[in-house]
Amino acid sequence: MSQDSALQRDADALVAQGAPGVLVELSTPQGKVKVRSGYGDLERETPMPWDARFRIASFTKTFVAAVVLQLTAEERLSLEDTVDRWLPGLVAGNGNDGRAITVRQLLQHTSGLSDYFADLSELEYEKGFFEHRYDKLGAVSGVKIAMSHRPDFRPGDGWGYSNTNYLLAGLVIEKATGRTWRREVTDRIIRPLGLGDTSTPATSPDIAGPHARGYHRFPAPGTKEPGEPVDVTSMNHAMGGGADGELISSTADGTRFLSALMAGELLQPAQLAEMKKTVPAEGTGAYGLGLAWTPASCGGYWGHDGGIHGFLTGTGVTDDGKRSVLVSVNTVTLTGAGPNPLAGLIERALCGD
Structure with a gap:
């Protein structure tokens, strides 16, 4: 089976598992392959835009x-x-x-700090989401929410994913440079790599440029079962300051960034080596500094997934940066999928011929 046929099969399978729409881009030394399936807009029954921009959520990290x-x-x-x-x-x-707590422990999620986002439980329900989707906490307020809880473990004694870590990382960048983390990401990564589809929207609820609608299946009243897809495209995704998951990007920009990162275009060898120093991480394989390692049939791959109301992003890149893939789904609530619904597609894309 050809690479594009295999990708198309996997994209179609995700739609069968409840994805409204799927967009996939694979970059290899032989060129790029791009496929799509389903709808970018359920009401209009229009496809995913080929050049769609979307919220990449925790891939921002x-x-x-x-x-x-x-x-x-x-x-x-x-x-x-x-x-x-x-x-x-x-x-x-x-x-x-x-x-x-060290800066390393922030980036590696070994600080033990509670996840402030877990306290925003009102966003899990339709009524609460539409009442609070434009809230603006700010990074310091988000950290203070986390400080109302005891740590999950002593610093360095375990691993626990916490968005609070990256609110703090963003604040550290601002203290060290005198400029916002958004400005530093823009000037150091987005502009040098020519990532024209990638932006730091701050508290703007809009997605500029072509994009799919984002959908969420909130629990039906009185149950924990997901209901019908609801359009949740408009929201303030930088609720807690944004460094934990604000960016908007595209499949082309995402694969370009991953390949450049692994090829040493952004980091010197010593710093890239630090990024790749991992600890065991439940549910993700192993976690370095803002980068996860997932074992695979061809050895394994690096990447970082992201999920927020309306959008799910899956990524993967080989250690040499020669093959990279990005999957965008316009919902985070797949109904027929397992705990890692994009992992099979990513592995087959990176380990294929």
Whole structure:
């Protein structure tokens, strides 16, 4: 079976599992392959735009981590700096201690800090989502929400995914440079790589340019079963300050970024090596600094997935950067899929001929 036929089969399978629409791009030394399936707009029954832009959610963390590592190469900060070195007194109370947490632990999710986003449970239900989708917390407020909880474990004693870590990473970037993390990501990654579809929308609820509608299946009243797809395209995705998952991008830009990262276009060898130092991470294989390692039939691949109301992003890139793939689905609530619904497609794309 040809590569494009295999990708098309996998994209169609995701639609059969409840995806309104799917867009996939695979970049290889032989060229690019792009397929789509389903609808970008259910009401109009129009396809996913080939050049769609979408919320990449936590894939943003890889961009932010790359900026931090660039700053370490410039000796403007160190991975072993404590959070308190840059943000004195912010991480404190209820057993939280910024003097005991390093920048490395933020990027690797080994800080033990509670995830502030878990407290925003009203977003899980349709009524709460539409009441709060334009809320603006800001990074400091998001961190303070996390500080109302005891840490999940002592720094360095475990691994636990927490968006709070990247709110803090964004604030560290701002303290170290005097500029916003958005400006640093733009000037250090987006512009040099020519990522014309990638943007930092801040608190704007809109997706500029061509895009699919994003859908979410909220639990039906009185049950935990997902209901019918509801259009949730418009929302403030930077609710907590954005460094944990704000960016908007495209399949072309995402694969370009991943390949450039692995090929050493963004980081010096020492910093890329630090990014690839992993710890065991439940549900993701192993986790480095803003980058996950997933075992596969051809050895494994790097990447970082992202999911938020309306959009699910899956990514993968080979260690040498020669093959990269990005999958965009316009819902995060697939009804017939397992816990890692995009993993099979990504593995077959990267490990195929």
